[in-house]
Each structure stands twice: as structure tokens, then as C-alpha cells.
Amino acid sequence: MIEISPVIMEWLSMIARWLHVTAAMAWIGSSFYFMQTDLKLKHGDHLPQGVQGEAWQVHGGNFWNMVKYTVAPKRMPDVFTWYIWESRITWLSGFALLILVYYMQADLFLIDKSVLDLTPLQAGLFSLVSLLVIWFIYDGLCRSPLGKHDVALAIIVYIFLVILSYAFTQVLSGRAAVNQIGAIVGTFMVANAFTVIHPNQRKTVNALLEGKPADPNLVKKARQRSIHNNYLTLPVILLMISNHYPLIYATQFNWLIIAIVLALGPVIRHFFNSRHAGKGSPWWTWVVTAAGMVAIGYLSSLGPRVLKTSAVTSKAPTAFAQVEEIIVSRCSMCHARETLWPSLAMAGKGILLDDAVQIRRHASLISATAVRSNAMPPGNITEMTAQERQVLADWLATTASKPDRDTPVTN
Template sequence: MEPILWEWINTVARWLHVITAIAWIGSSFYFIHLDASLRRRAGAPAGTAGDAWQIHGGGFYHMTKYMVAPPQLPEDLTWFKWESYATWISGFFLMCVLYYRGADLFLIDQDVMALAPWQAVAVSVGALALGWVAYDRMCKSPLGRNDAALAVAGFILLVATAWAMTRIFSGRGAMLQIGALMATMMAANVFLLIIPNQRKTVAAMLRGETPDPSLGRQAKQRSLHNNYLTLPVVFLMIANHYPLVTSTRYNWVMVALVLVVGTAIRHFFNSQHAGKGSPWWTWGVAVAGMLVAVWLSAFGPALPAGSAASLAPPTKVSFNQVEEIVLSRCSMCHAAEPVWDGIATPPRGVVLDSEAAIRRHATEIRLHAGLSRAMPPANVTQITPDERAILAAWSGDTAR
């Protein structure tokens, strides 16, 4: 009964996380679009940045933005904060349920670094906290006065962190960790700066004082960071389903590429919304970045420490070789009745206990265990680089 209960907790937590993320991303995209589409018009109230007319659901909306605050505080004021809080809380809970509870399978790879589960969890939580502190201090330093320089520094910080995580965790764990770090930065921006600055603005108005304009500028800068980080975070959060992204040799470079691609796509839409034209070159950058990622994924899995720099692919592979590897390295979990402790049913319903089943799942075997290190999780059955090379060279259609 316990595995069934945890599976449902995982399912409901994931569902909640997706729902809250949709709400947060939707409001983020909407307000960045609104801010960019504001136009100054004659006769606008004093202190406004502009207004925008919109139509939706059969009605017209007239939106006006004040540069700092309106002359009087409105009686009803909607705060956009719970979407971000709920997204981070549900995401961290899901991380605890799946990656921290199953750290020995999903977070740790003994061939990368020999860690106890508690050590892996401690490193993960510590990296989230330290990553936020480093980013926040960069924003508050003189570097934060130059948006372009700050963007470059933030890019270097994230890519360097991604590289470091791939030297500590499994490929899947490292990609989730860097995605969680970006999400933590985004949620902390809301919780620790954007909302507090808005509260300071409201408090100043209640005292009859003029709010500090720098509070709004700081909040807008962090909100823009959140907007540009959204697409890379979404990519990294779904990447754990795709072994060629998470578990190949240059997965940390793919993080850099995804940051560039996601930023380029958001820049295209932000520019359009602001009426600054359509920078079609951004789509060229996006396509080129993804093509480079595809090329990098073909280099295969990272080799364990001490292995040869490269392995020559076998010139001839027999099905008997493949069957022996699969039955000895995979079938203890991928069986009608798994014998691995804690696994009640074969993962994803894949059973690999016969020739017909192995041939039927040839593509999945090559992708997850031959071309990448996604399987076995944490390499618990100690499949060797030579064995992976055999699986990578094998095709169910041509093997004999």
C-alpha cells in the first residue's frame, strides 16, 4: 500500500505544481505585456506612465499605470503574490517527495560523486540558498545599475553552477537542481524584494509621504528577470523526461544554450508588445541554439572518472550481447514483478524480460542506457561504459 500512496502523493503534488505554475507564468507574461504596451496619451492623469485599452471576454478594459503610486490609495487593491509562493512551495514539496526521498536513485550517481542521501540533500538545499544570495548581491551591487552587465554576470553564475552540479549529482538531478535554483531566484524576488517594496510604497502613502521611486525601479528589474528566466525554467523542469538533455556528456552546456534560446524568444515577444518591431533574428538564434544542443547530445553519456576519454563504438553487435546486458542490468526493475526494493510495478510499464520485449523497446533502451546515463538510475546496477557503447550501437531492426 505504501508505494501506491507515495505514487498518488507524487501525482497530486505534480498536478498542483503545474496548476500554480500556469497561474504564475500567466500573470507574469500578462503584466510584462501590459507594461510594454502602455502608451502616453494627451490628458492622462499626472504621474502616469501611460495606459492601454484591451478587450477580452466580450468586455473592454482601460488599464493605467502610475510611475510610483496614485495620489490616493484605492480601497480595493489586488496583490499578485500567491501564484509565485504556491508555485515554489508545491515545487519544493514535489522535490522532497521525489528527489530527496529517492535521493539514492534520482539525485546521486556514485560514478559522479559518492554521497550519502543526507549529504546530497544538504548540498542541494545549500546550493539553492547560496545561489540566491549570490544573485541578490549582484543585483544590489554597482553591477545592478547596468542591466546588460548584470545579465552577463547572471548568465555566467547559472552556467558555472550548472557545471558544478553535474560534478556532484546525477545528470537528471543536476538539471532539476539548476531549474530549482532559477525558480528559487524568481520566487525569492517576489517574496523578498518585489512585495516588500510594494508594501513600503503603500506604507509611505498611508503616512501621507511620497513613495521612493527607486522601490518601483528595483521591483521592475527583478520582475523582468523573472520574465526572461521563465522559459528556461520550464524547459529544465520537463527535461528530466528526456535523457538526451539531462544525461549526456555536455548537459551543462545545454543549460547555457537554453538560457540563450529562452531569452531570445522572450525578447521577440517583449519587443513586439512594446511596439519596437519584430526582431526575427531571435528565432534564428533559437533554432541555431537547439541545433547545437542536438549535436552535443550525440556525443553520448559522460564517462565515469578514470575512464578512457573516448570509447570506439563496437563494429559488430549481436542480439545475444544486448540481451545479456539488459537482463543483468535492467530486468530486476523492468519485470512483471520487480525484485528491486521499493518498486512495486515496472517503471512506466516497461517490461524487459524476453527477447520480444527487448526488441520492442529497442529505441528506449538505446536512448536511456546507451546514448545517455539516464538508466539505470544512479547506475545502481553498475553498467559499464563498454556495455553502454554496445547498447548505443545496437538497433533492434539490424541486430542478429
């Protein structure tokens, strides 16, 4: 493993993340924009031949008239604006982040030895190879005879992803497993654009420039992948930000939570797609979404794999000294002003847990990360035991709910 200073790692990861989020915004923004414009097109007799519809829009104080040709205008323009690099940069920067966060800090974020005892090399290879293999399986499904049946294909791909979610949570740390599914689905989307949508568009344009007719099959195939991307966008966004939510990724039903998220994203998209197309507002989608969110909340409340936290034992109140001892031996090395963990530039997320005041102050964060979930210690690297978590749970159930409550600390 290459040794890079933790400060440099931190900055590289910040730059990659900044780029990743920016590129993803540009990509998803333009894709939502075109989807919506397409669905809102109005037909009319005044439109020239070959025009499917037009949309009038107001933006930046100006009026815009978007016109969609099927398949192309009579005289092809000399210059086009292609939307190609947004998706590619999103993937490349995301891959850089995967390396920086999960592969180079595998012991913290990729591996959880209580799930499976892997070496960083094994875990990294597993993540990387599965990313590629799964893309080829998905691509094969789309190209197979199943690809002719949109609904059947969608259902099979969904079931496939749910099985994968379960499988990954049995191999990698919860956080890495959720991220991996996000990366896999994100890879579907980028590779859909890279290997099908853009090449097919280019072939169509070239044929038209040569005065030949466009191949409707190419257009159809690109459209299918485009629709997949449209419905996959929302789940990917949630999976990618899930690392801020230990209750999502580090609780025992994390795989089921992923399954619900993968189903809810398309349901919400359906609401907006229907509305933009002027096909009414399917309000039932919000009822389903609310039910799904309640289910996620409930599942995440069931606690981590190793320990059920619901039981408040009737023992005498836990002595704070005991709590302090646990935190000092399992957490403080990474959550102190001077961290003792070599790969950390500073305390994890800037959160200090090195004295009684800080421990009390962060009670609810300790609850979320080490009792209600097992997100911390990362990969259970300091080998915190179930009994120790139970001691924290007892303390939180009795003492921590008293006045000196936690104030949200993110700095």
C-alpha cells in the first residue's frame, strides 16, 4: 500500500468529491431538463414538417423556444452541443473517490471483520471486479430477448439489484455495501450513456449527414437506456449520500432499506414524469413514498446486527466512569485533538470524544453511530464488544436523555 500523508489524502478526497458533486449536478440537471422539456412539448399545425413539438420557456429573464425534431431538421446544422462529458467526469471523479476513501482506507471503510475477515487487497478486488462483472450482466440482460419487454426487464433488474444488496452486506462493511450498490447503479447509468446512448446518437447523426435515413432501432435502444437512467437517478443520489446516515447503512436491515430506496426513486420519478407530460398527478405515488419512508425508519430503528438496542435493562444506572472508559479505549484514539490513528489527519468529522464533557455533549451522536447502528468504530476496528455497546445503550437510556442534551455538531 502506498503511504500518502493523511493531510494530502484529505485534500485529494475533498477535490475529487467537489468535482464529483459538481459534474453529477451538471449531468443530472441537464438530463432532468431535457426529460421535462420533452414531456412538455406541445404539438401544433404551425410547426414545420419534421418537428414533433415545441416548448416555450422563461429563464434568466428571456424567452426560449425549444423545438424537437424527429428525427432531424432538413438541413443539418454545422455545430451541435453534445452532452457527453458530464456523465464521464461524474464516473471518473466518483471512481477516484472510491479509490481514495474505500480502497486506500479499506481497513476503516471497506472491510468489517465482523462481517467477513478480508484483507484490503481481497476487499478492493472484490469491489472492483464486481463493479465490472455486474455491468456486463446488466448490459447482457438489456441486449437479450428480455430487453424487448421493458417492464419484465425492469423487474428482473430490480430483483437482481436486491439480491446484490443482500450479498454485498454479507461481504463488505455496511457503509461500503450501500456505497457499492450506488456505484454499481451509477456505473450502469454512465456506461449506458457511454456505450449505447452516445454512440447510437453519433451513428444517427453521421447517417443523416450522409443523407441516409436514421436507423430506428438505434434510436429505440438509446431511448430504453435513457429511460433506465431517468428512473435510476433518485435512488443513486440517496445511496451516495447515505454515508452521512449511519442508521441507513450500519443497521441490520440495510439491504432491505436499499431495496426500498431502489423502488421509491422510480415511484417519485413517475409522479414528475406524469405531471410534466400533462397526464395528471398520480398522488398515490406520494402515499407509497411515505409508506416506504416509514418502513425505512422502522427498519433502521431495529438496530445493528450484533446488538438489539430496544431493551432498556432494569439495572442500576450505569456509572459514567464505565462509559468514559469504553469511549476512551474504543473511540478517543480517532476522536481527540491529536489523533493517534496514523491515517487520520484530524479527529473523524472533527468530533472530539476525549473527555467527559465532550462525551456527554455528543451523546446522541454516540447513540446513532455506536448503539443504534454499528457505524463506529469504523469496520469495528477497535473491536468494541456487544457488551460495551449495551453499557452505552443503558447509559443513553437513563442519563443521556436528561437536560444537557446534545447540540448538533458537524464542525
